[in-house]
Amino acid sequence: MSKHFHFVIAVVAVTALLSRDARAGNVKIIANPSVKADSISAEELRSVFLEERSSLGDGSHVEPVISKGGPAHDAFVRQYLGKSDADLQNHYRSLVFTGKGFMPKMVASDTEIAAYVARTRGAIGYVSGETSIEGAKTLAVLEGGSDGGRRLITRVEPIYPSTLHSNHIGGTVRLKVTIAPNGSVEFVELIGGNPILGESAVTAVKKWIYAAGSRTKTEVSIPFDPDRN
Amino acid sequence: MRRRIFGLMMMCVCALAMGLHAQDFKVFDRDVQIHGFASQGFVHTNDNNWLTMETSNFGSGEFTDFGANVSSQITDNFRVGAQIYDRNLGGIGKWYPSLDWAYGQYKFKPWFGIRGGRVKTVLGLYNDTQDLDFLHPFALLPQGIYSVDVRDSTIAHDGGDVFGDIRLGSKWGSLAYTAYAGHRSNSTHGGVAYLEDSDGLAFKSLAGLQYGADLRWQTPLKGLLIGVSRENQDNTNSYVYNSPGGPINISNSDRSDWINQFYGEYAWKKLLLDAEFRRFWDDTGSPGINESQINVHSWYVAGAYRIQKHVQVGSYYSSYWVDFPIGALVPAGTGHSYDKVITGRIDINRFFNVKVEGHFIDGYGYPAVSPLGFYYANNPLGLQNNTKALVVKGGFNF
Numbered sequence: 001m002s003k004h005f006h007f008v009i010a011v012v013a014v015t016a017l018l019s020r021d022a023r024a025g026n027v028k029i030i031a032n033p034s035v036k037a038d039s040i041s042a043e044e045l046r047s048v049f050l051e052e053r054s055s056l057g058d059g060s061h062v063e064p065v066i067s068k069g070g071p072a073h074d075a076f077v078r079q080y081l082g083k084s085d086a087d088l089q090n091h092y093r094s095l096v097f098t099g100k101g102f103m104p105k106m107v108a109s110d111t112e113i114a115a116y117v118a119r120t121r122g123a124i125g126y127v128s129g130e131t132s133i134e135g136a137k138t139l140a141v142l143e144g145g146s147d148g149g150r151r152l153i154t155r156v157e158p159i160y161p162s163t164l165h166s167n168h169i170g171g172t173v174r175l176k177v178t179i180a181p182n183g184s185v186e187f188v189e190l191i192g193g194n195p196i197l198g199e200s201a202v203t204a205v206k207k208w209i210y211a212a213g214s215r216t217k218t219e220v221s222i223p224f225d226p227d228r229n
Numbered sequence: 230m231r232r233r234i235f236g237l238m239m240m241c242v243c244a245l246a247m248g249l250h251a252q253d254f255k256v257f258d259r260d261v262q263i264h265g266f267a268s269q270g271f272v273h274t275n276d277n278n279w280l281t282m283e284t285s286n287f288g289s290g291e292f293t294d295f296g297a298n299v300s301s302q303i304t305d306n307f308r309v310g311a312q313i314y315d316r317n318l319g320g321i322g323k324w325y326p327s328l329d330w331a332y333g334q335y336k337f338k339p340w341f342g343i344r345g346g347r348v349k350t351v352l353g354l355y356n357d358t359q360d361l362d363f364l365h366p367f368a369l370l371p372q373g374i375y376s377v378d379v380r381d382s383t384i385a386h387d388g389g390d391v392f393g394d395i396r397l398g399s400k401w402g403s404l405a406y407t408a409y410a411g412h413r414s415n416s417t418h419g420g421v422a423y424l425e426d427s428d429g430l431a432f433k434s435l436a437g438l439q440y441g442a443d444l445r446w447q448t449p450l451k452g453l454l455i456g457v458s459r460e461n462q463d464n465t466n467s468y469v470y471n472s473p474g475g476p477i478n479i480s481n482s483d484r485s486d487w488i489n490q491f492y493g494e495y496a497w498k499k500l501l502l503d504a505e506f507r508r509f510w511d512d513t514g515s516p517g518i519n520e521s522q523i524n525v526h527s528w529y530v531a532g533a534y535r536i537q538k539h540v541q542v543g544s545y546y547s548s549y550w551v552d553f554p555i556g557a558l559v560p561a562g563t564g565h566s567y568d569k570v571i572t573g574r575i576d577i578n579r580f581f582n583v584k585v586e587g588h589f590i591d592g593y594g595y596p597a598v599s600p601l602g603f604y605y606a607n608n609p610l611g612l613q614n615n616t617k618a619l620v621v622k623g624g625f626n627f
Binding site: 043047052053054055061082083084086087089090093094096097098099100101102103 | 260262264266296298300302305306308310311312330331332334336339344348349357358361363364394396399451452496498499535538576579626
C-alpha cells in the first residue's frame, strides 16, 4: 500500500513538474463516429477550422464546432491554428461578411462541444484532456504537413497504465516519429507530456504501419482520457 | 427623411436580432445564418471640411453605415448568400441601400472553386473588407488606397471568380489565388457623382468591364503573408454638361485604367504589421482632342498591438501622390497627401467596439480631379495645407 502510495505521489510530482507542457498540449481533437478517419494531419485540422475545406482526405464530411472561450479553446487556437481568439473571430467575420464562409457552431463549454460532436454527423471539435467524450471518438493529430503526413494503415492503441487511469491522471503526449520507406516505424522520441504515458505511447506507436514512401519524420499527439480510455 | 427613418429602422432590426441571438435557423433542413453590422462615426477637423461632411466647426456625425446578410450552406460544396449595405456619409450615400454582394459559390476542391453573381472584388489586403469596420484596428483605413468616398470604384463586380488555395507543403506554405471578370459601376450617390455634380455636371454613370487577379502567398514563416493584385477596368463615364446653349450629353471612355498593388502582412502574437503599395494609372479620352491621364502612387505602413484582451493601439503612415502627365496641371505644393495616424480601439465585448483616432494630414491631393476626401464644394473658401482630424467611431456586429 505504502509502495503504491509513493508511486502515485511520484507520478503526481512528475506530472506537476510537467504541468506547463501538459497544459499546452492537453487538448484532444474529437469527432463524430461518422468521420471515418482515426487521425488527422495538423494541416488538415487547420484547413477545416479555417473553412478552407469541408472534407478530409478519405472523403469524410467534417463540420467544425468551436467554444466561446476557456483554456482548451485558447490552447487549441494557439497551438493548431497559430492565431489568437480575436484573430480567429476576425477570420470568421471576414468570411461571413464577404459571403465566403459561415460562422461555425459556437457553444459555451467543453462539455457542450463533446455533446454536440457526439450527436452531429461530421462534427469535429476539441476539448480538454479531462472532458468526457461519450459518443464521440478521439482523432490522433499527425503534426507533419501534407507532404510529411504519411497515411496510417495500422494503428495500435496504447495501454493506459492502470495506476494512472484509476487515479484519473491523463493528458496528451507528443511524439516525434520517424517512418521508414517500407512504412514501419523506425524511431520514436517522446517530446512532450507525462513520461509514463509517453512510454506506453511509444510502445504502441512502434507497432504502427504507414503507407510506403520516402523516409519521413512527423509528430503525433496521443490523448489519454481517464474517462474514456 | 423617409430613407433616414428606413435606415434607423434597419439598424434597430439589426440590434434586435443581435439581442435575441436569432441568427441561425433552418429552411428546408438547410442551415441559414443572418448576420449584420452597423457603425456610427463622428469627425472633427481643425480647418478643412473632410469626407463631404461639415467637420470643421463642431464636427459631424453624418458618418453611419450598416449591412445585413443572409446565407446558407446548401451542400458541402455549394453556398449562396446576399448582403445589403447602406450608408450616409455627408453628401455621399444618402441612405440609398445597395446590393453589396449576392452570389453562389461552388468549391470543387480546396484548390479550385467558382463563384458567380455580384462578388466583392479581391484587391490588396482590404478592398473586399474595407466596409467591415470591426475587422480593422483603424476607424479609417489609409485613404490613399481605401478612399471611403470612392469605395465603389473597386468594391464589387457583377460576374464571376475562380479561386483556390494550393498547399505547397510544409516547407513552402500555401498560395491563394483569385481571378475575376465582370461588370462594375459607380454609385449615383458616390464620390465621383458628388464631384461631377458639384462641378455643375449631371453625373449619369461610370461603369464598364473589370477584370483582374490576386495572388497571395502564406509563407513558411508563420504569420507572414505577401501578395500582389492586378486590376484592369474599361469604363465609360457619362454625364450631362449644362451649357448656355442647352444640355450636352458627354461620354468618355478609358483607353487604359489599371491598378497594381503589392502588399505584405505579418502577424506575430499580439502584433500586426502590414504595408501596401498601389500604383493607379488612368488614360481617358481621345489623343490630341480630350485625352487626360492620371498617375497615382500610394502606400502605407501600419502597425497595431493588442495591449490587453480588449484594448488595441495602432498607428500608420500613408502617402498619396498624384500627377497628370497629360491634362490637368498640378499647382506646386498640391497633389499629395501624407497622413500620420494614431488610434486606440476598445472591444467592449465580441459584438461592440469603439475607436478613437487622430489624423495629422499634410496636403489634400488634387481636389479638382482626385479629391481624397477634400472637395471644393465643402471648402468654398479654399483648402488649408494641414488638417488635423479627430475620428470617433463605434460599431457592432453579430
